[in-house]
Amino acid sequence: METIAAPSCNASTLAAYVPSAQNPWNVSKIKHVYRRLGFSASQDTVDLALPMSPGQFIDSLVDAAFALPPTAAPPWGYWALGDFTDYETENEQFIFDWRIQAGNDFMTEDLRGRLSAFWMNHFVTELEVYFYAPYLFQYYNTVQTHALGNFKTFVHDIGISNAMLLYLNGYENTNVNPNENYARELYELFTLGEGNGYSQTDIIETSRALTGYNHWTEFGGQIYFDVSTHDTGLKSIFGQDGNWGYSDVIDILFQERGLDVCKFICTKLYKYFVSPSVDALIIQDIIEPLAQTMMANNYELVPVLKQLFKSEHFFDERAIGVVIKSPFDTIFGFVNETEFFYDTSIMDAFLYYSGLMGQEIFNPPDVAGWQRDEEWINTSTLTGRWELMELYVTYLFGNGYELTLTDLAKALTNNSNDPYYITQVLVDHFVPKQLYTITDYDIATDIFKWDVPQNYYDNGTWNLDWSTAPYQVTLLLNHIARMPEFQLK
Incomplete structure (x- = not known):
C-alpha cells in the first residue's frame, strides 16, 4: 500500500x-x-x-x-x-x-x-x-x-x-x-x-x-x-x-x-x-x-x-513549485524555456550528465524505478546540476551562440536597458514562484551588472547590445541555475 x-x-x-x-x-x-x-x-x-x-x-x-x-x-x-x-x-x-x-x-x-x-x-x-x-x-x-x-x-x-x-x-x-x-x-x-x-x-x-x-x-x-x-x-x-x-x-x-x-x-x-x-x-x-x-x-x-x-x-x-525537478526536467526544461541551440552531440552530453545526476535514460536503478523528488538531490547530484548548466551556457557563449543569450533577454524584456528589470524578468522566467525576498533579486542584479561601471547604467548608456552583455547574461543564467527555486517545478 x-x-x-x-x-x-x-x-x-x-x-x-x-x-x-x-x-x-x-x-x-x-x-x-x-x-x-x-x-x-x-x-x-x-x-x-x-x-x-x-x-x-x-x-x-x-x-x-x-x-x-x-x-x-x-x-x-x-x-x-x-x-x-x-x-x-x-x-x-x-x-x-x-x-x-x-x-x-x-x-x-x-x-x-x-x-x-x-x-x-x-x-x-x-x-x-x-x-x-x-x-x-x-x-x-x-x-x-x-x-x-x-x-x-x-x-x-x-x-x-x-x-x-x-x-x-x-x-x-x-x-x-x-x-x-x-x-x-x-x-x-x-x-x-x-x-x-x-x-x-x-x-x-x-x-x-x-x-x-x-x-x-x-x-x-x-x-x-x-x-x-x-x-x-x-x-x-x-x-x-x-x-x-x-x-x-x-x-x-x-x-x-x-x-x-x-x-x-x-x-x-x-x-x-x-x-x-x-x-x-x-x-x-x-x-x-x-x-x-x-x-x-x-x-x-x-x-x-x-x-x-x-x-x-x-x-x-x-x-505550484512543490515538486523537485528530475535531471531531465532540469536540462530539457531549460532548453525549451530558452530555445537555445542543441544538436546530437549536445543531447548526448545532456543524457550523459543526467546519468551522472542519477537519471540514466533507459536504465533506472532497479525494477522499482527512480523514487524521484527528494531522492534526486544530494551533495554530488546538486553540484552536478550546477556544472551541467554552467557547461552548457558557457559552451554557447564560447562557440558562436553568444548573441542567442542576449536575444533571450531582449525578447523577454522588450529590449530593456534596466539591469534590475532584466534580472527580475529572467529570474521569474525560470522559477515557478517569485523569489522570497527583494534581497535575492538584488544579489542576482549585482551579478548581472558585473564590472560595468554604475554610471553607464545610471545615464542609460548601457544596453543589451553592449559587447559585455552576452557574458553578463551568462553570469546571470549560471546564478539562476544554482538557486534553490530553480530546482523546483
Whole structure:
C-alpha cells in the first residue's frame, strides 16, 4: 500500500478550475502546466495559451498527445541477430541513436513525452540487462503507443514485450521450471501495490499461467508463445479456477481487483503530476474519484488525465513549485524555456550528465524505478546540476551562440536597458514562484551588472547590445541555475 504522508496543504477539489479575480488565469499557471505536463515551453508557446480557457488548453494538450503517432520505426527496429552485418558495432550505434531519439522526443512531445518518461519508470526495464537495440525500440514503441490509451491493454502488451520477457525472466518461465519474478512485479509494482489484494498463492499460480513465452525462431527475434512449455494444469487466481493463460490473468486481475488497480495507478499519477504528498483527505477527495472515473471508462486514461489536469486542485497555488525537478526536467526544461541551440552531440552530453545526476535514460536503478523528488538531490547530484548548466551556457557563449543569450533577454524584456528589470524578468522566467525576498533579486542584479561601471547604467548608456552583455547574461543564467527555486517545478 502507498505510504500516507503528513496532511496536504492543498484542499482544493476536483471541480473544474474557473478563473476569477482572486484566482486568475495567467502566465504562471500556464508555465505550471507545461512544467508538469511536458518539459516546459518557450515564452511564445506560453503566450499562445493565454487566450484559451484552462479547459480548452488542457483538452488541446491531452488530445494532441493522444493523437500523436509513435515515433517511426528505424530500419533495424524489428531485426533479429542475423540481420546485423557487424553486430557489436551496429548494436552499440543503434542504441546510441535511440537514446538520442528518445531524448529529443521527451523534449518536444509535451504530454506524450512526459507520459512516456512516466511509464518507463512504472513498467521498468533496464537496458543494461538485455542491451539489444531492436528490443529497446520495441519497448519504447509499446510505451508510446499506450501512454494515453487503455491501461488494461497496456498491462497486457508490456508484459509480453521482448525487453520485459528478458528483464523479468518471463523467457525462463516454463512448465518445468516456473519463475515467479514477473508475476510478483505485475502485482506489486505494476498494478496493485505491495501487499495489496494478492497472496503468495496468487503469485505462484499466476507464474504458472504466464508460462510458454520461451521461444524465438532466431536469436534476437520475436519471443513467441509455445504451448509445449506452457503449464496446462488447473490454476486458482483471485479465487477463480481454470486452465488460465496469459490473457486470462489480465482479465481476472482487472475483473477481481479493478478498483484497486485504478486507485494504485491514480495515486502514482497524482504523486507524479501534482504532489508527492498524499494524505487521507487526498485519497478520499481526489484519488478515489479519479479511480472511479478510470473504472467507469473501462480503464481509459484520457478521462482521468483530463479530470485531474482541469481541476482546481491541479491549478491551486499550493500545487505550484512543490515538486523537485528530475535531471531531465532540469536540462530539457531549460532548453525549451530558452530555445537555445542543441544538436546530437549536445543531447548526448545532456543524457550523459543526467546519468551522472542519477537519471540514466533507459536504465533506472532497479525494477522499482527512480523514487524521484527528494531522492534526486544530494551533495554530488546538486553540484552536478550546477556544472551541467554552467557547461552548457558557457559552451554557447564560447562557440558562436553568444548573441542567442542576449536575444533571450531582449525578447523577454522588450529590449530593456534596466539591469534590475532584466534580472527580475529572467529570474521569474525560470522559477515557478517569485523569489522570497527583494534581497535575492538584488544579489542576482549585482551579478548581472558585473564590472560595468554604475554610471553607464545610471545615464542609460548601457544596453543589451553592449559587447559585455552576452557574458553578463551568462553570469546571470549560471546564478539562476544554482538557486534553490530553480530546482523546483
